[in-house]
Amino acid sequence: xxxxxxNAKAASxxxxxxxxxxxxxxxxxxxxxxxxxxGETLAGVSVRVKGTNNGTVTNAHGEFSLNVPENxxxxxxxxxxxxxxxxxxxxxxxxIKLEKSENSLDEVVLVGYGTVKRADLTGSVASLKGKDxxxxxxxxxxxxxxxxxxxxxxxxxxxxxxxxxxxxxxxANSLTYxxxxxxxxxxxxxxxxxxxxxxxxxxxxxxxxxAALSIYGARGTNxxxxxxxxxxKDSPFTVAYDSFVSSDRVRKKLGLLDAKTYxxxxxxxxxxxxxxxxxxxxxxxxxxxxxxxxxxxFQTGVTQSHNLSISGFSDKISYYVSGNVLDRTGVxxxxxxxxxxxxSNLNIKATSKLTFGLNTFASYDINHSGDPQGAVxxxxxxxxxxxxxxxxGKYSQPGGGVGPNxxxxxxxxxxxxxxxxxxxxxTFAPSAEYQIIPSLKFKSIVAYxxxxxxxxxxxxxxxxxxxxxxxxxSTSMSQYSSLQNSNILTYDKxxxxxxxxxxxxxxxxxxxxRGSDQSxxxxxxxxxxxGLSYATTTPYPQPRNEIVNTATRSLxxxxxxxxxxxxxxxxxxxxxxxxxxxxxxxxxxxxxxAIAWNIMNENFMKKFKNTIQDLKIRASYGAVGNAAVxxxxxxxxxxxxxxxxxxxxxxxxxxxxPNLKWERTTEKNLAIDGSFLNNRLxxxxxxxxxxxxDLLLFKAVPTGLGVSSIxxxxxxxxxxxxxxxxxxxxxSKKNFKWESTVTFNLNKNKILALAGTDTxxxxxxxxxxxxxxxxxxxxxxxxxxxxxxxAGLWKSxxxxxxxxxxxxxxxxxxxxxxxxxxxxxEDIKIIGSAQPKFNYGWTNTFRYKNIDLNIFFQGxxxxxxxxxxxxxxxxxxxxxLTQWRxxxxxxxxxxxTGRSFSNSSYWVEDGSxxxxxxxxxxxxxxxxILAKSKVLSSAKIxxxxxxxxxxxxxxxxxxxxxxxxxTNGGVDLNVYxxxxxxxxxxxxxxx
Numbered sequence: 001x002x003x004x005x006x007n008a009k010a011a012s013x014x015x016x017x018x019x020x021x022x023x024x025x026x027x028x029x030x031x032x033x034x035x036x037x038x039g040e041t042l043a044g045v046s047v048r049v050k051g052t053n054n055g056t057v058t059n060a061h062g063e064f065s066l067n068v069p070e071n072x073x074x075x076x077x078x079x080x081x082x083x084x085x086x087x088x089x090x091x092x093x094x095x096i097k098l099e100k101s102e103n104s105l106d107e108v109v110l111v112g113y114g115t116v117k118r119a120d121l122t123g124s125v126a127s128l129k130g131k132d133x134x135x136x137x138x139x140x141x142x143x144x145x146x147x148x149x150x151x152x153x154x155x156x157x158x159x160x161x162x163x164x165x166x167x168x169x170x171x172a173n174s175l176t177y178x179x180x181x182x183x184x185x186x187x188x189x190x191x192x193x194x195x196x197x198x199x200x201x202x203x204x205x206x207x208x209x210x211a212a213l214s215i216y217g218a219r220g221t222n223x224x225x226x227x228x229x230x231x232x233k234d235s236p237f238t239v240a241y242d243s244f245v246s247s248d249r250v251r252k253k254l255g256l257l258d259a260k261t262y263x264x265x266x267x268x269x270x271x272x273x274x275x276x277x278x279x280x281x282x283x284x285x286x287x288x289x290x291x292x293x294x295x296x297x298f299q300t301g302v303t304q305s306h307n308l309s310i311s312g313f314s315d316k317i318s319y320y321v322s323g324n325v326l327d328r329t330g331v332x333x334x335x336x337x338x339x340x341x342x343x344s345n346l347n348i349k350a351t352s353k354l355t356f357g358l359n360t361f362a363s364y365d366i367n368h369s370g371d372p373q374g375a376v377x378x379x380x381x382x383x384x385x386x387x388x389x390x391x392x393g394k395y396s397q398p399g400g401g402v403g404p405n406x407x408x409x410x411x412x413x414x415x416x417x418x419x420x421x422x423x424x425x426x427t428f429a430p431s432a433e434y435q436i437i438p439s440l441k442f443k444s445i446v447a448y449x450x451x452x453x454x455x456x457x458x459x460x461x462x463x464x465x466x467x468x469x470x471x472x473x474s475t476s477m478s479q480y481s482s483l484q485n486s487n488i489l490t491y492d493k494x495x496x497x498x499x500x501x502x503x504x505x506x507x508x509x510x511x512x513x514r515g516s517d518q519s520x521x522x523x524x525x526x527x528x529x530x531g532l533s534y535a536t537t538t539p540y541p542q543p544r545n546e547i548v549n550t551a552t553r554s555l556x557x558x559x560x561x562x563x564x565x566x567x568x569x570x571x572x573x574x575x576x577x578x579x580x581x582x583x584x585x586x587x588x589x590x591x592x593x594a595i596a597w598n599i600m601n602e603n604f605m606k607k608f609k610n611t612i613q614d615l616k617i618r619a620s621y622g623a624v625g626n627a628a629v630x631x632x633x634x635x636x637x638x639x640x641x642x643x644x645x646x647x648x649x650x651x652x653x654x655x656x657x658p659n660l661k662w663e664r665t666t667e668k669n670l671a672i673d674g675s676f677l678n679n680r681l682x683x684x685x686x687x688x689x690x691x692x693x694d695l696l697l698f699k700a701v702p703t704g705l706g707v708s709s710i711x712x713x714x715x716x717x718x719x720x721x722x723x724x725x726x727x728x729x730x731x732s733k734k735n736f737k738w739e740s741t742v743t744f745n746l747n748k749n750k751i752l753a754l755a756g757t758d759t760x761x762x763x764x765x766x767x768x769x770x771x772x773x774x775x776x777x778x779x780x781x782x783x784x785x786x787x788x789x790x791a792g793l794w795k796s797x798x799x800x801x802x803x804x805x806x807x808x809x810x811x812x813x814x815x816x817x818x819x820x821x822x823x824x825x826e827d828i829k830i831i832g833s834a835q836p837k838f839n840y841g842w843t844n845t846f847r848y849k850n851i852d853l854n855i856f857f858q859g860x861x862x863x864x865x866x867x868x869x870x871x872x873x874x875x876x877x878x879x880x881l882t883q884w885r886x887x888x889x890x891x892x893x894x895x896x897t898g899r900s901f902s903n904s905s906y907w908v909e910d911g912s913x914x915x916x917x918x919x920x921x922x923x924x925x926x927x928x929i930l931a932k933s934k935v936l937s938s939a940k941i942x943x944x945x946x947x948x949x950x951x952x953x954x955x956x957x958x959x960x961x962x963x964x965x966x967t968n969g970g971v972d973l974n975v976y977x978x979x980x981x982x983x984x985x986x987x988x989x990x991x
Contacts, residue, residue, distance in 0.1 A: 026067050026068065026069055026070075027067070027068065027069075027070050027088070027090035028065055028066070028067055029064075029065070029066050029067075029068045029074060029088045029090075029094065030063070030064065030065040030066075030093055030094070031063070031064060031093050031094030031095055031096060032058075032061070032062045032063050032064075032094075032095060032096070033045045033047075033058050033062045033064065033076060033078075033096040033097075033098060034062055034095075034096070034097060034098070035081075035097075035098060035100070036097040036098060036099045036100075037099075037100065038927065039927075040927070041058075041061055041062025041063075042058060042062050042078055042081075042098060043057075043058055043059060043061070043062055043236040043313070044057050044058060044078065044233050044313065045057060045058040045062070045064070045076055045077070045078040045096075045098070046075075046076070046077045046078065047064045047066055047074060047075075047076055048074070048075045048077075049066075049068050049069070049072050049073070049074060049075075050072070050073040050074070050075050050085060051073075054066070054067075054068065056315075059236070059314075059315075061236065068088055070088070070089065070090040071087065071088070071089060071090070072087070072088055073085050073086070073087055073088075074086050074087075074088050074094075076096055076098065078098055079107075079108065080100060080101060081098040081099060081100055081101055082098065082099045082100070082101045084096070084098065107127065109121055109125050109127055109205055110127075110203065110205040110226045110228060111123070111125060111205070111207070111212060111215075112184075112207060112212070112215045112216060112224065112226060113187075113215060113486075113488050113490075113503050113505055113556070113558070114488075114490055114501070114503050114558075116501070116560065119565070119598065119614070119616075120499075120560070120562060120565070120568060121596070121618075122211065122560070122568050122569070122570040122594035122595060122596040122618055122620065123207065123208075123209055123211040123212030123213075123570065123592075123594050123618075123620055123669075124151075124207070124208040124209035124211070124212055124618075124620070124669055124671060124686055124688075124723070125205055125206065125207055125208065125212055126149045126150060126151070126152070126205070126206045126208065126684075126725070127203060127204065127205045127206070128144075128145070128148060128149065128203065128204040128205075129202075129203050129204075130201050130202045130203060130230070132148070133198055133201060134987075135845055135852070135854040135920060135922075136854050136856065136918045136920040136944055137244045137246075137305070137920070137942070137944050137983050137985055138198040139163070139198075139303060139305065139326065139328070140163050140165065140193075140194060140198070141193050141194075141196045141197075141198050141201065141204075141227070142154060142163075142165045142167055142193045142194065143156065143163070143165060144198055145167065145204070145206075145225075146841070146858055146917070147743060147839070147840070147841020147842075147843070147856065147857075147858035147859075147917065148741075148743060148841055148843060149206050149725075149743060150684070150686075150723040150724055150725040150743040150744060150745050151169060151170050151206075151208050151686075151688075151721075151723040151745045151747075152167065152168075152169050152206055152208075152223075152745075153167070153168045153169075153745065153747075153836075153839050154166070154167050155168075155960060155962065155965070156960050156961070156978065157960075157961060157962045157963075157964075157965060157975070158961060158975055158976045159251075159331070159957075159958065159961065159975075159976045159977050159978035159979055160330060160332075160335060160337075160369070160372065160976040161301065161303075161328035161329065161330040161335055161336055161337035161367075162328075162337040162365075162367045162421075163194065164976075165194070166180070166965040166966075167180065167181055167193070167225070168181075168222075168965075168966075169181050169206065169208055169222060169223030170208060170223065170688060170690060170719055170721065170723075170745075170747060171690070171719030171721070171747045171749045172717075172719075172749065172782055172965075172966045172967075173221055173222060173626065173663070173665055173690070173692040173717055173719065174221075174222075174626055174628065174663055174692070174695065174696070174717075174966075175695055175696075175697060175715065175717065175751070175776060175782065175966075175967055176695070176696045176697055176698070176711075177626065177628035177629070177630075177663075177696055178222065178626070178628040179222050179965075179966050180222060181206075181222045181223040181224055181225050182216060182219045182220065182222065182223070182224045182225070183224075183225050183227070184224060184225070184226050184227065185227045185228075185229065185361075186227070186228060186229055186345070186359050186429070187429075187431075187445050187447075187486060188359070188427060188429050188445070188447040188449070188484065189219070189447075189484055189509065190449070190482060191227070191427075192425070192451075193225065193227075195339070195341060195363040195365070195425060196227060196229075196341075197307065197322065197324040197341045197343065199242050199307040199309065199322060199324060200229045200230055200309075200320075200322055200324075200341075200343050201227060201228070201229060201230070202228045202229055202230045202231070203227075203228045204225065204226070204227050204228075205225075205226040205228075206223065206224070206225050206226075207220070207223060207224040207225075207226065208223055208686075208688075208723070209594075209620055209622070209667055209669035209686075209688060210592050210620065210621070210622030210623060210624050210665065210666065210667035210669070210690075211570065211572070211592040211593065211594035211620030211621070211622045211667075211669065212224075212594075212620075213592075213622070213624045214572050214573070214574060214590050214591060214592035214622040214623065214624055215505075215556050215558055215572050215574055216574070216624070217554060217556070217574035217575075217576040217588075217590040217624065217625060218552075218574075218576040218578065218588065218590065218624070218625035218626070218627040218662050219576075219625070219627045220590070220624035220625070221624045221625055221626040221663065221664075221665040221692065222626065229320070229343065229345060229359075230309075230311060230320045230322075230345065231311075231318055231319075231320050231345045231347060232311035232312050232313050232318040232319045232320040232345070232347075233313050233318045233347070236312055236313075237310075237311075237312035238309075238310070238311050238312060238937070238989055238990070239308075239309070239310050239989070239990040240307075240308070240309045240310075240311075240987070240988065240989045240990070241306075241307070241308050241986075241987075241988045241990075242305075242306075242307040242309075242985070242986075242987045242988075243304075243305060243306045243307065243985055243986055244303075244304075244305050244942075244944075244983050244984065244985025244986075245302065245303065245304045245305075245983070245984060245985070246302070246303040246304075246944075246946075246981045246982060246983035246984075247300055247301075247302060247981065247982045247983075248300065248301035248302065248303060248328075248329075248330075248331055248979040248980070248981045249300055249301070249331065249979055249980050249981075250294075250298050250331050250957075250977045250978075250979060250980075251947055251950070251957065251958060251977060251978050251979055251980050252957060252958075252977075253294045253298070254294070254380060254869075254870075254873060254877065254955075254956070254957065255877060255878035255879070256292070256293070256294065256380070256384065256873065256876050256877060256878060257384060257876055257877070257878055257880065257881075258288070258289045258290055258292075258384055259287040259288060259289060259290020259291070259383075259384040259385045260284060260285075260287040260288065260289075260290070261881070262290070262383060262384050262385060262402075262876060263278070263279045263283070263284045263287055263385055264284055265880055265881075265896075266278055266279070266402065266875075267279055267284070268896055269896040269897075272895075272896045272897050273896070273897055278400075278401040278402060279385075287385060289384070290383075290384035290385050290386075291382075291384050291385075291386060291387060291388060292384065293378070293379035293380075293382050293384065293410045293411075294379050294380075296379070296388055296410060296411050297332055297333055297375045297376070297379050297410050297411060297414050298331055298332060298333075298977075299329075299331060299332070299333050300331070301328065301329045301330050301331040301979065302327075302328075302329045303326075303327070303328045303329070303981070303983075304325075304326070304327045304328075305324065305325070305326050305327075305985075306324065306325045307322060307323070307324040307325075308322065308323050308324075309321065309322035309323075310322075315349070316348060316349045316350075317346070317347065317348050317349070318346075318347045319344075319345065319346050319347070320343070320344070320345040321343070321344045321345075322341075322342070322343050323340075323341065323342050323343075324339075324340070324341045324342075325338075325339075325340055326338065326339040326340075326341075330369070330372070330976075331977065331979050332369075332372045332375060332376070332414055332976065332977075333370075333375075333411070333414045333415060334368075334369060334370045334414050334415050335368070335369040335370070335372055335414075335976075336366075336367075336368050336369070337365070337366070337367050337368075338365070338366045339363065339364070339365045339366075340363065340364045340365075341361070341362070341363045341364075342360075342361070342362045342363075343359075343360070343361045343362075344358075344359070344360045344361075345357075345358075345359050346358045346359075352435075353434055353435040353436075354432070354433070354434050354435075355432070355433045355434075356430070356431070356432050357430065357431040357432070357433070358429070358430050358431070359427070359429045359431075360426075360427060360428050360429070361425075361426070361427040362424075362425065362426045362427075363423070363424070363425045364422075364423070364424050364425075365421075365422070365423040365424075366420075366421075366422055367420070367421040367422075367423075368418075368419070368420050368421075369419050370413060370414040370415055370416065370417040370418065370419065371413045371414065371417040371419065372414060372976050373973075373974045373975070373976065374408075374413040374417070374974070375410045375411075375413040375414035376410075376869070376974040376975075376976070376977070377407060377869075377872055377974040378407050378408060378409065378410035378413050379410040380869065380872045380873045380876065380877075380974070381403060381404050381407055381872045381873065381875065381876060382398075382403045382404075382407065382409070382410055382876070383402035383403040383876070384876070385402055386400075386402065386403065388409070388411050394462075394465065395408075395409040395411070395412040395416075395462065395463055395465070396409055397409070397464070397465060403875075408463050408464045409463055412462065412463030412464075413463055415463075416459075416460055416462045416463045417457075417458070417459055417463070418456065418457065418458040418459075418460075418528060418529065419455075419456075419457050420454075420455065420456045420457075420529075421453070421454070421455045421456075422453070422454045422455075423451065423452070423453050424451070424452045424453075425449065425450070425451040425452075426449070426450050427447060427448070427449045428447070428448045428449075429445060429446065429447035429448070430445075430446055431443065431444060431445040431446070432444055439491055439492055439493040440489070440490070440491050440492075441489075441490050442487070442488070442489050442490075443487075443488045443490070444485070444486070444487045444488070445484070445485070445486045445487075445488075446483075446484070446485050447482075447483070447484040447485075447486075448481070448482070448483050448484075449480075449481065449482045449484075450479065450480070450481045450482075451479070451480045451481075452477075452478075452479050453476075453477070453478045453479075453480075454475070454476070454477050455475065455476045456473070456474070456475045456476075456528070456529035456530075457473060457474045457475075457529060458472075458473040458523070458528045458529040459471065459472050459473070460525050460528075461525075468522065468525070469521065469522045469536060469537070470521060470522075471521065471522060471523050471524075471525055472519065472520065472521045472523065473519065473520060473523050473528065473529035473531070473532055473535075474517065474518065474519035474520075474529065474532075475517065475518060475519075475529050475532060476515070476516070476517035477515070477516050477517070478513065478514060478515040478516075479512075479513070479514045479515075480511070480512070480513050481511070481512050482509060482510065482511045482512075483508075483509070483510045484507070484508070484509045485507065485508050485509075486505065486506075486507045487505065487506045487507070488503065488504070488505050489503070489504045489505075490502070490503050490504075491503075497563055497564045498561070498562070498563055499560075499561070499562040499563075499565070500559070500560070500561050500562075501559070501560040501561075502557075502558070502559050502560075503556075503557070503558045503559075504555075504556070504557050504558075505554070505555070505556040505557075506554070506555055507553075507554045507555075507556070508551070508552070508553050508554070509551065509552045510549075510550075510551045511548075511549070511550045511551070512547070512548070512549050513546075513547070513548040513549075513631075514546070514547050514548075515544070515545070515546050515548075516543065516544060516545040516546075517543065517544050518532055518538075518543035518544075519532070519538075520532045520535030520537060520538045521535060521536070521537040521538075522535045522536030522537045523535045542641070542642075548631040548632070549579075549631065550578070550579050550580050550631045551578075551579045552576060552577060552578045552579070552627070553576075553577045554574060554575065554576045554577070555574070555575045556572070556573070556574040556575070557572065557573055557574075558570065558571070558572040558573075559571045559572075564601065565598055565601050566597065566598050566601040566602060567595075567596075567597060567598075568595065568596040568597075568598070569593070569594070569595050569596075570592075570593070570594040570595075570620075571591075571592075571593050572591065572592050572593075572622075573589060573590070573591040573592075574589070574590045574591070575587060575588075575589050576588055576590065576625070576627075578627065578629065578662075579631075580629050580630065580631045580632065580633055580634065581629060581633075581634055581660060581661060581662070582634040582635075582657075582658040582659070582660060583658075584658070585634075585658075585659065585660065585661040588625065588661070588662060588664075590622070590623050590624055590625055591622065591623060592620060592621065592622025592623065593620065593621060593622065594618065594619070594620035594621075594622075594669075595618070595619055595620070596616055596617065596618040596619075597616065597617045598614075598615075598616050599615040599616065599617065600612060600613065600614055600615045600616075610678075611676060611677065612674070612675070612676055613675040613676065613678065613679050614673060614674060614675035614679075614682075615672075615673070615674050615675075616672070616673045616674075617671070617672050618669070618670070618671040618672070618673070619669065619670050619671075620667075620668070620669045621666070621667070621668050621669075622666070622667060623664060623665065623666045623667075624664075624665050624667075625662035625663060625664050625665070626662055626663035626664075626665070626692075626696075627662065628663075628696075629660065629662060629696065633654075633657070633660055633711055634656060634657055634658055634659075634660040635656050636652070636654065636655055636656035637652075637653040637654050638650040638651060638652060638653050639651040639652075639653045651706070652705070652706035652707055653707075654707065654710070654711065655701065655705060655706075655707055655710045657710055657711055657712060659712075659713070660696075660711065660712070660713065661694060661713055662694070663692055663693070663694050663695055663696055663713070664692070664693055664694050665690055665691065665692040665693075666690070666691055666693075667688060667689065667690040667691075668688065668689045669686060669687070669688045669689075670686065670687045670688075671684065671685065671686035671687070672684070672685050672686075677728075680728050680729045680730075680732065681726070681727075681728035682726070682727055682728055683724070683725065683726040683727075684723070684724070684725050684726075685722070685723070685724050686722065686723040686724070687721075687722055688719075688720065688721060688722075688723070689718075689720045690718060690719040690720070691716060691717075691718045691752075692716060692717045692718070692719075693716045694713035694714075694716075695713065695714060695715035695716060695717060696711060696712075696713060697711075697712060697714050697715050697754065697755040697760075698710065698711055698712070698755065699711075699712040699714060699755045699756065700755070700756070712755070714753070714754070714755045714756070715751070715752070715753045715754045715755055716751075716752040716753050717749070717750070717751055717752060717782070718749070718750050718752055719747055719748070719749050719750075720747070720748050721745060721746045721747035721748055722744070722745070722746045723743075723744070723745050724742075724743070724744040724745075725741065725742065725743045725744070726741070726742050727739070727740060727741035727742070728740060728741075735848060735849050736846075736847065736848050737845075737846070737847045738844065738845070738846050738847075739844070739845045739847075740842070740843065740844045740845075741842070741843045742840070742841070742842050742843075743840060743841045743842075744838060744839075744840045745838060745839050745840070746837065746838040747835075747836075747838070748781075749781045749782055749835050750779065750780065750781060751776055751777065751778050751779065751780060751781070751782060752778065752779075753778055754776060754778050758777060758778045758779075759775050759776070759777050759778070760775060760776040760777075761774070761775050762774040762775060762776060762783075762967055762968065764963075764964055764967075764968040765866070765868075765963060765964065765968060765971040765973060769901070769902025769903060770787075770866075770868070770902050770903045771903075772786065772903070773785060773786050773787050773866070773903045774786070774866075774968075774971070776967060777830065780830060780833065781833045781834075781835035782834075782835060782966055782967055782969075783833060783834040783835065783966065783967055783968070783969045783970050784830050784832070784833050785830065785831050785832040785833065785834075785864065785866050785908055785970070786828050786829070786830060786831065786903070787828060787829075787831045787901070787903035787904045787905060787908070788814040788815070788823065788827055788828060788829075788831075788901050788903065788904040788905070789814060789815040789817070789827075789829060789831060789904070789905050790812060790813070790814060790892075790904045790905045790906040791813045791814055791815050792812075792813050792892055793809075793810060793811065793812060793813055793884050793889070793891070793892060793894060793895075793898070794807055794808065794809045794810065794811050794812075794813050795809055795889050796809045796886055796889065804821060805821070805822070805823055807899065808897075809884075809886070809889075809895075810884040810885075810886075810894060810895030810897060810898045811894060811895075811898045811899045811900070812894055812898065812899065812900035812901065812904070812906065814827065814901070814904060815827065815829075817829055828903075831864075831904070831905040831908050832864030832865075832866065832905065832908040832970070833863065833864055833970070834863055834864065834865070834911075834962070834969040834970020834971075835862075835863060835970075836860045836861060836862045836863035836911070836912075837861055837862025837863070838860075838861050838862065839859070839860050839861075840858070840859050840860075840861075841856070841857065841858045841859075842856070842857040842858075843855075843856045843857075844856075850923055850924045850925070850926055851921070851922070851923055851924075852920075852921075852922045852923075852924070853919075853920070853921050853922075854918065854919070854920040854922075855916075855918075855919050856916075856917045856918040856919075857914060857915065857916055857917060858914075858915050858917040859912070859913055859914040859915060860911065860912060860913055860959070860960075861912045862912060863911040863912065863970065864908050864909065864910065864911055864970060865908070865909050865910075865911040865954060865956065865959060865962075865970055865971070865972050866907060866908055866970060866971045866972065867907050867908070867909050867954075867955065867956050867972050868907065868971060868972060868973040868974075869956050869957065869972045869973060869974050869975070870907065870909075870955055870956055870972075871902065871907055872974065879893050880893065883895055883896065883898075884898060892906070909953070909954050909955060909956075910952075910953050910954065911952075911954055911959045911970070912952065912953070912954075912959070913950055913951060913952035913954065913959040913960070914950070914951040914952075915947060915949070915950045915951070915960075916947075916948045916949040916950075917946065917947065918944060918945070918946050919944065919945050919948060920942055920943070920944040921942060921943050921944070922940050922941065922942035922943075923940065923941055923942070924938070924939070924940040925938070925939045925940070933991075934991065935990055935991060936988060936989070936990060936991065937989045937990060937991045938987075938988070938989040939986070939987070939988050939989070940986065940987045940988075941984075941985070941986045942983075942984070942985050942986070942987075943982075943983065943984055943985075944981075944982075944983040944984075944985070945980070945981065945982050945983070946979075946980065946981040946983070947978060947979065947980045947981065948980060956972045957972075957975065957977040957978065958975070958977060958978040960978065961975040961976070961977075961978060962975065963975055
């Protein structure tokens with residue numbers, strides 16, 4: 001027995017010893033990772049034992065240490081660099097050099113509720129990285145997108161200091177409600193892109209086709225812009241200061257007559273039309289240049305931007321904190337804009353599986369102006385013979401036979417009117433992410449946002465010398481708050497040749513809007529709009545107070561599957577519910593499917609690998625919706641009021657429509673992606689076909705119901721077109737590099753059906769003489785212009801023919817469309833459209849040693865502009881110098897007695913343009929100099945110009961400006977002029 005026990009112990013001892021002999025020995029792998037070209041250490045590099053979850057990241061100095069088995073393979077990966085593998089033999093300290101990667105296929109793309117490598121992308125997603133925005137100074141994030149993303153059209157509608165920008169992705173889909181894309185910042189929906197500091201941006205990803213957008217369901221029809229802000233994970237402790245200052249000047253001035261010429265031509269017109277001259281000859285002779293009203297209201301504006309950020313990370317915490325101040329003085333006197341922003345992003349790794357995050361953001365905007373649109377209108381129509389101020393120090397007034405009587409002093413319009421707007425916003429968004437198992441994680445985000453707005457308007461009657469009883473003002477206050485909760489479960493697994501990624505989302509969003517406004521007259525002049533309670537008169541409308549609540553609830557599922565990285569498929573579905581719709585229509589499904597074929601991963605393509613690095617075909621089909629249905633839109637609502645005896649009354653405001661539902665857009669997308677010549681040439685070409693049905697339009701009803709129309713789902717719109725982008729590196733030498741990208745979008749927009757009629761007239765841009773000139777017409781693009789077709793002027797040898805039309809030589813000639821010998825409403829036709837045929841952009845970046853030069857062109861072709869601003873110069877513009885005279889008839893300017901219509905193609909101009917949008921020249925201090933500094937780790941200075949040259953035939957201030965957008969687009973009515981800007985700036989990082 002004893003012998004048996006002993007032998008057993010011996011056996012046990014031998015087996016245990018054998019295990020110890022076979023167990024791999026762990027060793028400490030340590031070293032440093034740096035950039036192969038510059039030698040700069042890289043923080044945040046992922047260091048991992050291949051085939052395991054054992055890993056770490058490099059610290060602020062690029063150093064790492066990790067316990068690993070001997071002879072194991074270490075993988076080093078970092079965004080923007082090639083991934084390498086190194087075998088660790090356990091005896092040396094590793095010195096790792098990473099080479100920058102030109103391969104965009106390794107790029108990680110945000111696709112909503114997750115990320116994918118670009119090589120695995122099946123939908124249409126375009127991306128911009130933070131470095132793309134750093135090549136030129138940007139006042140606003142939305143302006144930085146212009147011309148840089150195929151299929152995304154960014155239009156600067158106003159040159160005002162607060163900016164007025166519209167973004168359209170693959171055309172406009174809705175005729176009544178919004179066409180703005182959904183903006184999502186760090187997973188938080190309904191962000192305002194105008195408040196986002198460009199310095200905070202890490203990346204921008206734009207979802208364009210329905211397959212990519214269907215995960216946002218009823219909110220996806222107009223496209224989605226996903227913005228990721230910096231988080232400190234990619235850099236060691238860093239303090240950065242970025243600043244620029246610019247001088248801004250009106251891009252061009254319109255040609256106006258001086259006082260003497262104006263008086264001479266005015267007398268000529270008076271005499272020709274049978275009236276007495278306004279000025280005597282001695283008065284004309286005594287006049288000089290007179291008042292240049294454009295010079296009086298325009299000034300040199302100044303823009304300043306100052307941004308300070310602190311970022312960094314440790315093993316457990318990463319952080320990014322930034323503050324920005326933007327201060328802009330407009331090019332029209334008494335117009336200014338200030339914006340203050342503060343952002344904080346914090347991530348804490350509580351355990352190996354649990355991570356907490358907290359993103360906060362605050363902004364405060366102040367916009368102050370007079371009446372810049374009124375000032376421009378007055379400056380272009382007022383007589384140069386009038387002074388700014390009369391001898392008594394008061395503003396000169398209209399009248400005296402010169403200038404329009406109903407338009408007041410331009411300087412007074414700019415200085416005396418008060419129009420103030422204040423916006424405050426705050427976002428608080430905690431999050432938590434838990435790695436359940438290596439292939440399964442759960443993340444929850446709770447985001448609370450509140451926006452307070454106040455606007456005040458005051459007219460002191462000084463500019464028009466009005467009575468004290470007419471001194472008027474108004475105020476408006478509102479608060480918008482939202483609570484979003486997004487819960488995301490992600491499963492990601494690769495099994496042999498199969499890769500699968502499954503995402504499930506449950507999301508809720510609650511919104512509340514509170515608003516009130518009031519107006520009054522007879523306000524004490526020294527109190528401004530703050531004195532409404534002291535007014536003598538409270539005119540209609542009565543003070544308004546309202547509260548609006550909406551809520552949405554959604555479920556979403558998405559599956560991404562890949563076989564051998566060759567064949568890819570994505571299937572997604574979202575089930576959305578909204579409170580503003582009636583029972584039976586509150587919930588709806590939005591689904592999509594996308595497939596892709598990575599041709600270069602096929603065996604038969606291996607022989608082309610040296611020439612072709614990527615070739616992929618993508619196809620998709622999906623449906624999305626437009627959630628811009630107003631609250632309570634399906635219910636009957638009333639206006640409160642008072643009758644003649646002061647008793648409360650209710651008047652029908654809108655009729656109930658229990659069948660109301662979302663506008664719905666379906667889209668087909670076909671694309672090809674390619675990369676050639678060692679990834680030095682890359683392109684993407686896409687064809688899309690979108691159709692939006694169940695358009696929300698107002699349908700006429702019998703007036704006996706108390707209203708004239710009811711909101712209904714009728715009508716449809718289509719958008720078809722091509723997106724194309726090609727980019728690459730034509731030259732890449734040791735000290736010189738040239739990178740170039742071209743984007744192109746061709747979109748054909750068409751209204752397919754309207755509310756039981758072929759034409760709906762739009763009164764938004766109506767102006768005396770052009771009422772009924774703007775319309776929505778079935779079979780035509782959104783925003784068509786109607787009017788008479790201008791055919792030149794009647795000449796002296798056509799006097800007899802002109803007389804048949806009640807005209808004479810020197811009058812405007814119009815096309816008799818129906819050949820009935822009369823020019824009347826039957827001859828009105830389509831004379832233009834605001835929709836361009838295509839948009840394009842071209843970006844070039846040249847780098848020579850420490851010098852970089854960025855040149856950016858942007859343009860539009862094929863749209864028309866209804867130039868009502870030019871119409872305002874009919875009595876003051878220099879075009880009158882070439883007006884028709886007998887014997888001098890080679891002109892299109894009618895004679896002093898000439899007759900013309902305002903609603904004609906005479907005022908419609910080609911809006912095409914090519915603009916040298918930006919040139920930026922920068923110099924970065926060499927690392928050899930910075931190494932001697934105890935303070936600076938990097939420093940760059942730059943000089944930039946914006947809107948330097950514009951090639952266009954448009955005669956107005958700016959072919960890009962527009963009073964409205966979409967159905968109201970393409971009309972230039974005294975829009976705030978754009979500027980040329982000259983900017984100097986610097987970017988500094990401290991040690």
